[in-house]
Amino acid sequence: MRVHTERVRSASLGHRASRAGVWLAAGLGVWLSPSAALAQESGALERARAAIGRPEGLIRAEGRATAYGVEGSYTMAFDGEGRFVARTESVLSTSSGFDGQTAWEVDWNGLPRVLELEDLDSGLLGAWAWSGYWAWAEGVVGVTEPADRADTLELSMSGGKLAATVELDPESGLPARLVTHRSMGDEIIELGGYRVVEGVALAHEVTVTSPSGEKTVVRIESAAAGGDGEFGLPAARAGDTAFDPAVPAALEVKRVPTGHLLVKPLVNGRDLGWFIFDTGAGASVLSTPAAEALGVERVGRVTASGVGGAVQTGFYRVGSLSLGRVTVHDQALVGLDLSFLEPYFGVEVAGLIGYDLLARCVAEVDAQRSEIAVYDPAAYELPEGGAWQELLLAGRQSVVRAAFEGREGLFRLDTGAAQSTITFHAPSVERLGLLEGRETSASMSAGVGGAVAARAGVLESFVFAGQPFKGLPVQFATERKGAFADAYTDGNIGGQVLGPFRAVFDYPHRRAAFLARE
Numbered sequence: 482m483r484v485h486t487e488r489v490r491s492a493s494l495g496h497r498a499s500r501a502g503v504w505l506a507a508g509l510g511v512w513l514s515p516s517a518a519l520a521q522e523s524g525a526l527e528r529a530r531a532a533i534g535r536p537e538g539l540i541r542a543e544g545r546a547t548a549y550g551v552e553g554s555y556t557m558a559f560d561g562e563g564r565f566v567a568r569t570e571s572v573l574s575t576s577s578g579f580d581g582q583t584a585w586e587v588d589w590n591g592l593p594r595v596l597e598l599e600d601l602d603s604g605l606l607g608a609w610a611w612s613g614y615w616a617w618a619e620g621v622v623g624v625t626e627p628a629d630r631a632d633t634l635e636l637s638m639s640g641g642k643l644a645a646t647v648e649l650d651p652e653s654g655l656p657a658r659l660v661t662h663r664s665m666g667d668e669i670i671e672l673g674g675y676r677v678v679e680g681v682a683l684a685h686e687v688t689v690t691s692p693s694g695e696k697t698v699v700r701i702e703s704a705a706a707g708g709d710g711e712f713g714l715p716a717a718r719a720g721d722t723a724f725d726p727a728v729p730a731a732l733e734v735k736r737v738p739t740g741h742l743l744v745k746p747l748v749n750g751r752d753l754g755w756f757i758f759d760t761g762a763g764a765s766v767l768s769t770p771a772a773e774a775l776g777v778e779r780v781g782r783v784t785a786s787g788v789g790g791a792v793q794t795g796f797y798r799v800g801s802l803s804l805g806r807v808t809v810h811d812q813a814l815v816g817l818d819l820s821f822l823e824p825y826f827g828v829e830v831a832g833l834i835g836y837d838l839l840a841r842c843v844a845e846v847d848a849q850r851s852e853i854a855v856y857d858p859a860a861y862e863l864p865e866g867g868a869w870q871e872l873l874l875a876g877r878q879s880v881v882r883a884a885f886e887g888r889e890g891l892f893r894l895d896t897g898a899a900q901s902t903i904t905f906h907a908p909s910v911e912r913l914g915l916l917e918g919r920e921t922s923a924s925m926s927a928g929v930g931g932a933v934a935a936r937a938g939v940l941e942s943f944v945f946a947g948q949p950f951k952g953l954p955v956q957f958a959t960e961r962k963g964a965f966a967d968a969y970t971d972g973n974i975g976g977q978v979l980g981p982f983r984a985v986f987d988y989p990h991r992r993a994a995f996l997a998r999e
Contacts, residue, residue: 556833558708591718664690761895762835763877890971901975
């Protein structure tokens with residue numbers, strides 16, 4: 482069950498609007514630098530460079546932002562080399578940055594992470610489009626000038642996996658609108674109220690509209706030379722996670738008819754019932770009926786994205802979330818009505834344990850034996866014979882490398898897709914011609930947000946964690962929709978492939994191990 486969010490993308494200007502997009506815009510009250518008028522006859526990129534300018538030192542902007550449906554203060558500092566840091570302070574505070582080597586974000590629960598894959602590209606492009614560095618980032622941002630559109634630029638990153646269209650104002654040459662073509666749909670960024678700050682044309686009014694229609698608005702009140710220059714990844718919020726070694730590491734686990742593994746956390750010290758344990762979930766979830774029983778009110782707005790697309794919801798802020806020996810304090814859980822799962826699970830589902838908690842512990846998961854245990858990452862030792870491998874995080878979901886039919890690829894791990902083997906994403910199906918010469922039949926893949934059309938077929942070979950699989954029945958998504966539109970990863974590995982292993986997820990150290998049973 483894939484649940485991740487578009488949220489931060491709209492929350493931190495310069496971040497990627499969750500990972501946000503690119504910030505550009507049309508101008509009301511535009512102040513032009515003198516060089517802009519001199520570049521009218523130049524190509525579109527040179528006109529944009531002349532109009533925007535490039536700072537020689539740090540520039541700091543301050544103002545207000547309405548993100549996730551709540552208002553707060555906003556600051557951003559950036560320089561002419563692409564480095565930046567942006568912060569929104571509210572009841573759902575977020576921040577993001579780039580120190581010249583590493584791009585990062587801190588989410589609404591104070592949890593920092595390094596950005597990778599699409600998160601990395603969209604995070605950089607989002608910040609650079611607002612600071613203007615996108616026009617100077619040669620070798621990282623590809624720029625083409627369509628011959629039939631004089632005031633348009635096409636941007637691309639990672640060989641075209643992320644694409645965006647910039648529309649320049651024909652009079653000023655400043656970016657007037659940018660549409661980023663993301664895996665979850667198009668994101669529209671508009672900037673206005675340009676003013677010249679230290680020789681740079683800086684938009685003072687920004688509106689970001691997500692694929693689901695959610696809006697984030699930033700208004701800059703002041704901007705000047707200067708800034709703290711603290712661009713590096715911040716430390717985790719102190720004191721928000723505690724481990725009690727006296728509590729057994731092993732959890733009470735219930736396996737339901739669909740194959741999903743359910744656990745019983747405590748929310749504000751109360752047992753609300755069963756929660757799905759889901760490494761494919763980018764956020765932990767509290768079901769609406771459980772929230773009502775707990776007496777917590779929804780705050781803000783957020784877009785939860787899944788297999789079939791996106792749905793708009795909000796957060797429930799709780800004092801504590803405990804699972805076994807780990808307790809995390811002051812958490813904002815995504816609110817979703819999960820009552821639709823009861824007929825399939827045969828039990829009421831009160832929520833979902835996802836990235837927010839997994840990122841703070843080490844989790845051992847044996848899906849076949851219906852066993853889960855959680856540990857303190859500072860004290861955990863891998864069982865003898867095990868070996869760590871790199872774990873990437875994309876959209877706050879775990880990603881590993883695997884091989885299929887002679888190719889290497891990246892795959893998301895999803896314990897919430899308990900009955901699935903592998904679902905290949907539509908971009909990879911198209912790019913690699915995975916349906917050509919293969920006998921398939923019509924199929925569907927369903928999850929949060931709806932269903933996606935697919936073809937069912939057989940994969941000749943698949944190698945994961947050293948384990949070969951032959952003649953594996955899989956699905957090939959044929960619709961670029963929702964989570965299966967991701968061009969950065971090739972597919973989704975479900976519980977049927979993870980079954981032969983005891984999986985160890987160490988999110989804090991960005992690593993995983995898969996212990997084969999004898």
